Amino acid sequence: xxxxxxxxxxSMATSQTLAMAALARDLKAQGKDVISLSLGxxxxxxxxxxxxxxxxxxxxxxxxYSPVDGYAELKEAICRKFKRxxxxxxxPANIVVxxxxxQSLYNIAQVMLNEGDEVIxxxxxxxxxxxxxxxxxxxxxxxPTSVESDFKITPGQLAKAITPxxxxxxxxxxxxxxxxxxxxxxxxxxxxxLANHPDIFVVSDEIYxxxxxxGNFCSIASVPGMFDRTITVNGVAxxxxxxxxxxGYIGAPEFIAKACTKMQGQVTSGANSIAQRATxxxxxxxxxxxxxxxxxxxxxxxxxxGLINDIPGLKINxxxxxFYAFPDVSSFFGKTLRGKQIDNADDLAMYLLSEANVxxxxxxxxxxxxxxxxSYATSEDVLKEAFKRIKEALA
Ligand code: PMP
Ligand code: GLU
Numbered sequence: 001x002x003x004x005x006x007x008x009x010x011s012m013a014t015s016q017t018l019a020m021a022a023l024a025r026d027l028k029a030q031g032k033d034v035i036s037l038s039l040g041x042x043x044x045x046x047x048x049x050x051x052x053x054x055x056x057x058x059x060x061x062x063x064x065y066s067p068v069d070g071y072a073e074l075k076e077a078i079c080r081k082f083k084r085x086x087x088x089x090x091x092p093a094n095i096v097v098x099x100x101x102x103q104s105l106y107n108i109a110q111v112m113l114n115e116g117d118e119v120i121x122x123x124x125x126x127x128x129x130x131x132x133x134x135x136x137x138x139x140x141x142x143x144p145t146s147v148e149s150d151f152k153i154t155p156g157q158l159a160k161a162i163t164p165x166x167x168x169x170x171x172x173x174x175x176x177x178x179x180x181x182x183x184x185x186x187x188x189x190x191x192x193x194l195a196n197h198p199d200i201f202v203v204s205d206e207i208y209x210x211x212x213x214x215g216n217f218c219s220i221a222s223v224p225g226m227f228d229r230t231i232t233v234n235g236v237a238x239x240x241x242x243x244x245x246x247x248g249y250i251g252a253p254e255f256i257a258k259a260c261t262k263m264q265g266q267v268t269s270g271a272n273s274i275a276q277r278a279t280x281x282x283x284x285x286x287x288x289x290x291x292x293x294x295x296x297x298x299x300x301x302x303x304x305x306g307l308i309n310d311i312p313g314l315k316i317n318x319x320x321x322x323f324y325a326f327p328d329v330s331s332f333f334g335k336t337l338r339g340k341q342i343d344n345a346d347d348l349a350m351y352l353l354s355e356a357n358v359x360x361x362x363x364x365x366x367x368x369x370x371x372x373x374x375s376y377a378t379s380e381d382v383l384k385e386a387f388k389r390i391k392e393a394l395a
Contacts, residue, residue, distance in 0.1 A: 008135065011134075012131050012134070012135065013130075013131055013365075015127055015128060015131075015365075016127055016361050016362060016364075016365030017038060017039055017040065017127050017361055017365070018039070020036075020038035020039070020349075020359050020360070020361050021036060021038045021039035021359070023353070023359065024036035024038055024353075024359035027353075027357075027359075032357060033357055034353070034357045034358070034359055035357060035358050035359070035378075035382055035385065035386045035389070036358075036359040037358060037359060037360055037374040037375050037376065037378065037383075037386055038359040038360060038361050038375065039375060040176060040238075040322075040323065040324060040375045040377060041237070041238075041241075041243040041375075041377060042238060042241040042243070042293065042323070042377050043377050043378050043379070044241040044293050044296075045241060046240060046241050046242050046245070047240060047241070047282075047285075047289065049281055049285070049289075050240060050242070050278050050279075050281055050282050051278070052281075053277060053278040053280065053281035053282075054274050054275070054277065054278035056277075057273070057274045057277035057278060058274055060277075062273045062274055062276075062277050063273065063274075064273065065269055065270060065273070066270045066271070066273045066276055067270065068261050068264060068265045068269060068270045069095065069096045069097060069257070069260075069261040069264075069270070070095065070096065070097025070249070070270065070271065070276060071097075071273075071276050071277070071280070072092060073280055074097055074276050074277075074279055074280050074283075075092040075095040075097065076092055077279075077280045077283045077284050078090070078095050078097070078249050078251070078283055079091060079092060079094075079095065079251075080283075080284065081283040081284070082232070082251050085209065085287065086206075086209075086219040086221070086222060086232070087219075087222050088219060088221050088222055088227070088232065088251060089227075090232075090251040093254045093257060094251050094252055094253070094254055094257050095249060095250065095251055095257065096249065096250050096252070096257050096260045096261055096264070097247065097248075097249045097270070097271050097276060097279075098247075098248050098249065098250070098260070098264060098268070098271055099246045099247070099248070099264075099268055099271045099272070100235060100237065100246040100247065100248045101205065101207050101233050101234065101235035101237065101248030101249075102128060102132075102248065103248060103264070103268070104233050104235070104248040104249060104250045104260070105128065105129070105132050105170075105203070105205070105233060106132050106135075107250075107260040107263045107264055108203060108231055108233075108250070108252075108256070108260065109132045109133055109135065109136035109138060110136050110263050111256065111259035111260055111262075111263055112136075112167060112168060112201060112256070113133065113136040113137055113138040113167060113168070114137060114167075115137035116137065116138075116139060116165060117137070117138050117139065117165060117166075117167035117168075118138070118139045118140075118141045118163060118165040118166045118167060119133045119138045119139065119140055119141065119166075119167060119168045119169070119170055120141050120143060120158070120161050120162070120166060120168070120169040120170070121133070121140050121141065121142050121143070121169075121170055121171070121367065122143045122145060122152070122153040122157075122158075122169075122171050123142040123143060123144050123145060123366070123367030123368050124145070124151060124175070124177050124178050124326065124363060124366035124367050124368040124371065125142075125170065125171065125172070125366060125367050126172050126175075126176045126177070126205065126366070127177075127361075127365045127366055129170050130367065133170070138167070138168075139165070141161055141163075141166070142367045143157050143158070143161045144367075144368070145157075145178075145368075146328070146368075146370070147315050147316065147317050147326075147327075147328045147371070150178075150180050150317045151175065151178035151180045151317060151326070151368075152180050152182060152186065153190070154189075155189045155190055155192065155193045158190055158193045158194075159193045162193075162197055162200070166197070166200055167199075167200065167201065168200060168201045168202065168203060169194070169200060169201075169202050169203070170202075170203040170205070171202075171203070171204065171205065172204075172205035172206075172207070172208070173187075173204070173205075173206070173208075173217075173218075173321075174208040174209070174211060174212050174217075174319075174320065174321025174322040175208075175321075175322065176207075176208065176322050176324055176366075177322075177324045177326045177361075177363070177366045177368075177371075177373040178317065178319060178324070178326045179301075179317070179319020179320060179321055179322045179323075179324050179325070179326065180317065180319065180320060180321075181212055181214050181216065181217065181320040181321045182218065182220075183216050183218065184216070184218040184223070187218050187220045187223050188223050190220075191220065191223045191224075191225060191226050194226070194229070195225055198229070200229070201229050201230070201231065201256075202220055202226065202229060202230045202231070203230075203231050203233060204219060204220045204221060204230055204231070204232050204233065205233045205234075206219060206232060206233065206234045207233065207234055207235050207237065207238050207239075207248070208238055208239075208321050208322040208323075209234065209239070210238075210239040210287055210290050210294065211238060211239065211293075211294055211297055211321055211322055211323060212294075212320065212321040213294070213297075213298045213301060213320055213321060214320035214321065217321075219232055221251070228253055229253075230252075231250055231251070231252040231253075231256060232250060232251040232252070233248065233249075233250050234248070234249060234250075234251075235247060235248030235249060236248075236279050236282045236283065238322075239282075239287075239290055240282045240290075241293070242275075242278075242279075242282070245272070245275040245278065245279070246271065246272060246275060247271055247272070247275050247276060247279045297323050297376075297377075299380065300323070300376045300377075300378075300380060300383060301318075301319060301323070301325075301376065303376075303380055303383055303384070304325045304374065304376045304383055304387070305318055305319070305325065307383070307384070307387035307391075308325060308327050308387065310387075310391065311387070311390065311391045311394055312394075313329070313331040313332055313394060314327040314328070314329060314331075314394075315327060315328040315331075316328070323375060323376050323377045324373050324374065324375055324376070325373070325374045325376055326363065326366075326368070326371045326372075326373050326374075327371060327372065327374075328370045328371050329345060329348050329363075329370065329371060329372050330345075330370040330371075332348055332394065333348075337351060337355070337393070337394065338351075338355055338393075340354075340355075344362075344364070344369060345362040345363045345364055345369050345370065345371060345372050346362045346364055348362075348372055349361065349362040349372050351393070352372075352390060352393060355393040356386075356389035356390050356392070356393035357389060358386045358389055358390055360372045360373060360374050361373045374386075
């Protein structure tokens with residue numbers, strides 16, 4: 001029946017993060033002892049003070065539509081957060097609250113891109129950038145990096161990728177999937193290239209900002225010359241373990257914020273009212289409330305990097321942020337393991353699922369076909385068991 005569907009949906013790839021998580025869930029439901037390192041979401045509970053704020057919002061009857069771009073109090077709190085954490089002077093008119101950072105990104109693509117506009121995606125990039133850009137008629141232009149360069153692009157690579165059709169550059173730092181964090185010096189060098197191309201806008205996806213072990217987080221909008229051409233994307237899903245609450249937001253030049261509001265006025269009417277009220281408390285909280293969680297993630301990062309380095313044939317960078325490990329697995333390509341031919345990262349991910357009962361996500365989904373992604377947002381015991389199984393399956 002697919003021929004009855006639109007070309008748009010038929011040509012769209014399924015989100016591999018969500019697909020792999022669903023497959024792992026199905027296998028578990030069938031009684032298989034599957035460990036899922038596929039989906040990136042914190043395994044912590046939403047902090048109690050945020051839950052209390054949500055309960056209060058229900059009791060206070062925040063049950064009607066909010067303003068399309070978000071409650072004024074929330075937008076003010078987000079401005080305070082941008083100033084406190086990122087030294088950015090956004091005003092409420094620059095802020096739009098959406099149903100997750102994913103919708104923020106979707107809005108941006110819809111309001112910024114015309115058919116054929118090119119969007120530079122340093123690869124690996126987050127899985128949904130490619131399809132969100134494509135859906136808006138944009139053309140994703142991948143700029144490959146590798147484990148040897150800590151999966152970061154150089155100013156030279158950026159300069160080479162720019163054409164007269166380039167409209168935007170989208171990246172995440174800390175990066176999903178590589179965990180790489182761009183320093184202020186590196187972003188300044190990239191901004192120097194963009195200084196010669198004043199019409200190019202940047203999307204800086206900072207959703208993992210607080211899950212950063214290097215302590216050198218920089219928002220590119222704070223680099224001289226970049227504020228008026230950057231759309232800063234953030235949200236509460238990762239830092240506050242609120243993936244299901246679905247709140248993301250942007251800080252952007254006012255004309256872009258207005259356009260995103262117009263867009264979501266026709267599509268969602270605005271984000272969930274209760275979750276927005278709770279988010280005021282979250283973004284107003286001092287980031288030190290996250291210390292325990294970030295410490296736990298760092299411990300797991302160290303553990304996982306050690307376990308991966310202990311498996312012959314895998315090569316990994318030291319991910320400075322987020323909660324993903326993205327090893328290069330290409331040394332297995334062309335080999336046969338337990339009678340199964342491994343030709344690419346898809347094959348290896350499926351092999352690990354069937355032979356080690358561990359679900360990971362193929363690097364292909366992130367624009368890097370040499371790697372696979374493991375989310376380490378789970379307990380150290382589970383991680384030890386998972387990598388023990390992986391080591392055996394790859395031996
Ligand atoms: N950007 C990145 C880099 C992500 O990993 C995610 C994962 N969820 C998102 C955006 C989307 O976040 P949200 O859950 O707020 O839609
Ligand atoms: N961002 C998470 C991931 O990369 C959640 C899944 C998704 O939103 O696609 O796994």
